[in-house]
Amino acid sequence: MKNQQAAEVFRKFLKDGKNRITPERFEVLDAALEYEGHFGADDLYILMKTQQSRVSRATVYNTLELLAQCDLLIKRNFGDNTTRYESNFKKQVHDHLICVDCGRIVEFMNPKIKQIPSEICGELGFDVESYSFNIFARCKDIKNCKYYKNRK
Amino acid sequence: MKNQQAAEVFRKFLKDGKNRITPERFEVLDAALEYEGHFGADDLYILMKTQQSRVSRATVYNTLELLAQCDLLIKRNFGDNTTRYESNFKKQVHDHLICVDCGRIVEFMNPKIKQIPSEICGELGFDVESYSFNIFARCKDIKNCKYYKNRK
DNA sequence: ATTGCTGCAAAACGTTTGCACCTAT
DNA sequence: ATAGGTGCAAACGTTTTGCAGCAAT
Numbered sequence: 001m002k003n004q005q006a007a008e009v010f011r012k013f014l015k016d017g018k019n020r021i022t023p024e025r026f027e028v029l030d031a032a033l034e035y036e037g038h039f040g041a042d043d044l045y046i047l048m049k050t051q052q053s054r055v056s057r058a059t060v061y062n063t064l065e066l067l068a069q070c071d072l073l074i075k076r077n078f079g080d081n082t083t084r085y086e087s088n089f090k091k092q093v094h095d096h097l098i099c100v101d102c103g104r105i106v107e108f109m110n111p112k113i114k115q116i117p118s119e120i121c122g123e124l125g126f127d128v129e130s131y132s133f134n135i136f137a138r139c140k141d142i143k144n145c146k147y148y149k150n151r152k
Numbered sequence: 153m154k155n156q157q158a159a160e161v162f163r164k165f166l167k168d169g170k171n172r173i174t175p176e177r178f179e180v181l182d183a184a185l186e187y188e189g190h191f192g193a194d195d196l197y198i199l200m201k202t203q204q205s206r207v208s209r210a211t212v213y214n215t216l217e218l219l220a221q222c223d224l225l226i227k228r229n230f231g232d233n234t235t236r237y238e239s240n241f242k243k244q245v246h247d248h249l250i251c252v253d254c255g256r257i258v259e260f261m262n263p264k265i266k267q268i269p270s271e272i273c274g275e276l277g278f279d280v281e282s283y284s285f286n287i288f289a290r291c292k293d294i295k296n297c298k299y300y301k302n303r304k
Numbered sequence: 305a306t307t308g309c310t311g312c313a314a315a316a317c318g319t320t321t322g323c324a325c326c327t328a329t
Numbered sequence: 330a331t332a333g334g335t336g337c338a339a340a341c342g343t344t345t346t347g348c349a350g351c352a353a354t
Contacts, residue, residue, distance in 0.1 A: 020353055020354075021353070021354090022352080041344075042343065042344085058345080058346085061343095062345095081342095082344095083343085083344085
């Protein structure tokens, strides 16, 4: 187990929800926390397969959902119809800017955003669950974009 | 043609982009503008089929993309991995609150939000293309939720 | 011993593509 | 005449499901 503290959180969550504690689930946890940046379920599955893991695709999908439920991961959606995850372990709340040219994702923080959801929900009679704020944009200086090669 | 004005915008867009002006495309435009609320491409295709239209699924997907390009429709994504559209014809800029229980989508406007993307992009060296701000929430008073029947 | 989880493969879902035919220009 | 659009069906990529065997409690 690479991250003992996260493993403990997950173990507790599984136990409380009467979910079984299995080696496969912790294997997925490890791989997910080690993944740099944002990843899709299948990305992680393929990575684990190249590392000779024996977990199945179903287990990966399944476990990522559980990890999102206990807030070790955050589920994201950047408008391309696939679910992406990112580690939420000891990370700060942030939002995303996605370059529509090269697909690069930049994380940013802005204090003004945080209070808006509760304000709106108060007016409309809802309780906030979560929110997503994505900005789609283009690099001002294309030539200096080090991700230029990824452009469509 | 139900909406002559929108049709004229579309016709001009098609002409300028050297796209052909076909009856099928205007059939899709009509159906899309008449659709109440947010719809997926397949929803619209199925609706049109029940109304004896002869357009194909491919043409619907295709045309919705064109309609989004010329801003008659807006593309939305509410985190369920399907692309949704809504009419943008003579509508004001707004954002969305999605009930995580019943799926209801409430539109809201807040002047604070609009300026954030350009502010962030200025700091990070990007030009704003668009943004999406979605709030996920639950009705405070479940019993009075008239969409209760749709709850999962 | 029981229940839930796993791996596998197949199905499902929304979306895209290839192709032969057709039509707007 | 011809580039481009259409309808159809088949392919695609992501995600979910059914099922038999297995393992955590």
